Amino acid sequence: MIRAKAVEWIAQIRNGRSVYLIGVLGYIVAALLLMNWLGQPGMRAVAWYPLIFALAFAAFLGSLLVIYYAPLSVALKALLSLAILLVLLPILGVRNTFLLEIATQAGIFAAMAIGLNIVVGFAGLLDLGYVAFYAVGAYLWAIFGSPQANIAFGTNRFPLEPEWFFPFLFLAVGVAALTGILLGLPVLRLRGDYLAIVTLAFGEVIRVIVNNLDKPINLTNGPQGIRPVQRPPLFFKPWLHALGIRLDDPTLYALYFYFLVLLVIGFAIWMARRLENSWVGRAWTAIREDELAAQAMGIPLVRMKLAAFATGASFAGAMGMIFAAKQYFINPESFTFMESIGILVMVILGGMGSIPGSIVGAVLLTILNLQILKGLSQMLNALRQAGVVIPLINFPLSQWPTQLEPAKYERLVFGILLVLMMILRPQGLIPERRHRLELAEAMGREEGLERLPAEEELPPVVPAPEVKPARD
């Protein structure tokens, strides 16, 4: 076996396919070197630091994309990606936990984007209240994993022990799915626009309820939020000590959540892929393209739509619970319409119906919000303190009003992204084939149309047999 493999490898190298491998490895090494160089003590003083750092991190994560597209064998791709995600990133993260924070947050959004993609991209139901399911998952754990339940129910057994976290995760998935079904029931008959507004309304209803449920029973503590929320147990700590790795608790927790999120994303991708290519996925595609025809073909509309809502909701619920545990404190402000639209932008940016697209969209947008916009603000601040003046118009940066700092203009960025994407590239960055064809056909654009790949060649046309008119 090994001999055969070795022969194969050597043949590959001889074929020249290794040039791709070298290229990919080179890219990864370069990104690492860049991050290392930026991590040096003196670098922080440079004004451009936050921005370059953000771009470097994005480039580093972009290596995953490069691997995805490289014409290498699947095993090699998997090996490289796992090496980056499971080894390299944690090592970088231990030195700077903010990286882990961004990666974890991006991961949470990625899983949610995949979930929303199922609802919007696969089934074609524009859900603008997706954050409601996120909130349900988060508050479920927050209430029972903190003293809040004692206040609400007058008991004494809460908060639950950390060991309850994983069973509760399954419960959160179930409860969120149930909520998805409940929310889906009233909107079954509605068309696109109305569906969107009603789901928006639902999202707002959940937010207002969560914001006000401090009476009659204090379930959510209203706008003050719930704190402290129990975290999952560090069961692997003794194993790490045995290996001689000693890290402080905050770093351990950061790593812990990072790996947990990776696990959930992995599961989400697997699930979404399976659904996409199953009869459920095809039923959704049929519903998306023409509801009436789908119904006529015997597809059970109600069940399929509810299934879409439930599946999407369950991802959000799981991530909500992880988010609550990670943040240690949650309040209703994290569950506004902005969040719903944020996830929608990620899906749109990446490409509706496209799973890698959702991940790319989520990572890009998270880095944009958490690092680039903030980095621009910090850069501005550093330049301002240094007394820098914009040369051509002689405008001292100290006069730049605080109101105009980039970190506050997330909405602006979202808005522009949405409009531009819709006008210029509605199929997204990594289009899913079917969507691209649908959109191109609908909007009458030639550039989107593409020949179908050879595997779907139609059978050769057989000329119809001549029919002689019957003579009686």
Place this chain on the structure above:
Amino acid sequence: MRGKLSESLLYQALVVPLIQLFVFVAISLLVIGSIILLLAVLFNRPVAGGITLLQFVVRTLPQVAIDGLVIGFLYAMIALGYTMVYGVLQFINFAHGEIFMVGAFIGVELMLALAIPSTAPLMLIMAGILLAVAAGMVGSGLLAVAIERIAYRPLRGAPRLVPLISAIGVSFFLQDAVRALEGLLNNAFYRNYPSFPILNQQIPIAAFTVAGEPVQMQIQAKVLFIIFASLLMLTGLNFVVNATRLGRAIRAVAQDRPTAALMGVNVDRIIMLTFLLGGALGGATGVLYGIRIGRIDPYLGFIPGIKAFTAAVLGGIGNITGAMLGGIVLGVLEGFAGAYLSQFTGGAFGTEYKDIFAFMILILILMFRPTGLLGEQVGQKA
């Protein structure tokens, strides 16, 4: 023959809608008021301050009704913008709430620039406000046209989802763009409308006792002005849509776009004018809303936008009288919910739930009677 025709047209276009409006107002107030009184009688018990629930309701009912009515008129006017665009394009203009907000900001900037002293004679103040309203109308109308041109027209043939998402994008963009602009100009994105004591004074309407309870009804001068202005606009729009050639063209495009095009109607131009009209109305409402509230910020358009859409759907989307009715009913319901929910439930559900009211109504209407109270008036999809 001609005289009689125009006379009947005037009657149709002006008087009938006003009568309809009054009838709606009266019926909704009566119905909802009676329900509240009934509930108060059924669940009567002492509330804070040493009075009973019934006493509380009786003392405050007329005032709450008036307050609810005022909000209702404002919602009605915003709803008109939604309903017109939906009637013509079968498309929810998500950005309409922001167009309304921009109108409010244009108004405040103009009024602050005019710097009318607070002790000026009433005529001068009114002139200033009228100018602000006009500016708001023009500004918002033009903005609406620009949005249509840039963000909606290129997407006209696209599947439903696409222009909707684009509209959401425009809405977000406007919110922060106004914030940035205000921040640049004034270093703060909250703006305060100038306050005029002569408009803020309360004009007592009536004071009587009902079953031993003192009841006071009073209305603020500026609220009177708002009601008057909204009546003007409602009837004006009704007139334009039902009695002018432009209105006929709009109705034609709304009813059947391809045929209207075949009949020689310039569809693009009509759509642009629809947006202009809807935007102008939204802008005027923005200025009036700003005068009423006093303090505006770039995010004030979001929730009233959803509520106004609810109102439009409640009355029957595409139907102008429906939008008016929906707005009034919603406003009154919200006013009552806001004032009484807390007392009725003993503090369990406070005034914040009044926002949910509108949303629950939306959901219920779309579930059980999607065509609204007065029925839809939309054509087939183009």
Place this chain on the structure above:
Amino acid sequence: MKFSRILMALTVFSLLLAACAPAATPTPTQAPAAPAATPTPAVKGTIKIATQSPLSGGQAALGEGIKNGAQLAIEQLKGPIEALGFKVELVPFDDQAKPDVGVANAKQLVNDPDILAVIGHLNSGVAIPASETYKDYDLVMVSPANTNPCITDRGYLVTNRVCGRDDVQGAVAAEFAFNELKVKTAFVIHDKTPYGQGVAEFFKKRFEELGGQVLGFEGTEEKANFDPLITAIQAVNPELIFFGGIYDQAGVFFKQAREKGVKAIFLGPDGMDSSELAKIAGDAVVGMYYTTVAAPPTVYEGAKKFIEDYKAKFGRDPEPFSAQAYDATAIVLKAIEAAIQEAGGQKPSRRAVAEKVRATKDFQGITGVITFDERGDPVKAKYFVIKVVSGKPEDWGKNELVKTLELEPPPLTPELKAACGVK
């Protein structure tokens, strides 16, 4: 084919980058931009002090005041630390008065090893969750304005404040209302934040203890239309209305209430203390009272120079809490200086700075003498009751100081600790 071209380009680019990177490793002077940011060879490093306060939004006036106060303090008092060989810088953060933003900022700033202290926040609801992050990284926070008891009642090493607390402030307000204003009935409103609700609850408790009657206790986040609330208030006709919240919301409420004919006396906590309140509400707030833990700087004897310097640098009168921010920063600077000396001239650890801050004793600040007790509260804090005399924003500094008290915080009991979520 397209992909391989991309990959070729990427490979070339990455190889170039990898080649350049090691060469550029040594001094930051090779990097582009910022002139003054380049450290000179004699400097051992940079020490940064961060501020977190709302720099945008409705409460920006107060937040900017905090930032400016800290900035002034750093400029005037950094001498000793610079003599020891460290550059001192201010890093302002905008928490937008939102807990999420505050926590996100906190997570970012704890990863900058140069930041040794945080001056902030303005809102207790933001400070409490953010300080959980600070605690994990031993980063000390000295607050000029957070009055909620839970800031220090959790017993962390890193949380301190230079101002008073709401459990005392609410009681002061209640006693003033009952004993001096002689009102027997009150209606209490709060803004549903930990700060507003907290102080409102303390007011209610004390008022009822004294024998007063609270006719209503309502929380609202409403910013624009208070009609339903005002109607409910008018139905019960209280003599006094207590608004536990901040001026941007309270101002609108007071204005609308007066317009509708409400005649009750208005009373509020330190969130009312801003000229913006007069700007929003105008004459509606003339004759109202508010309690505060930070009097106008004119009240403090040591603050005269501060007022002049502030005006010279920022072009306007110091806002409330700017003097407190100045003192908080001064305390931190002194603590850092002591920690550097203890570390033998090296950059101190965050824990060392935190311990030195907590050990502050008899510090002569411009707002008074400050000593921290075992949980970070000043052993004796001043509370003031102030009456608004004019509806003009420019006359806010002329408000009449009606009463001054100096009180100790209540002792730390396990119940207090538990009430703040710590077992």
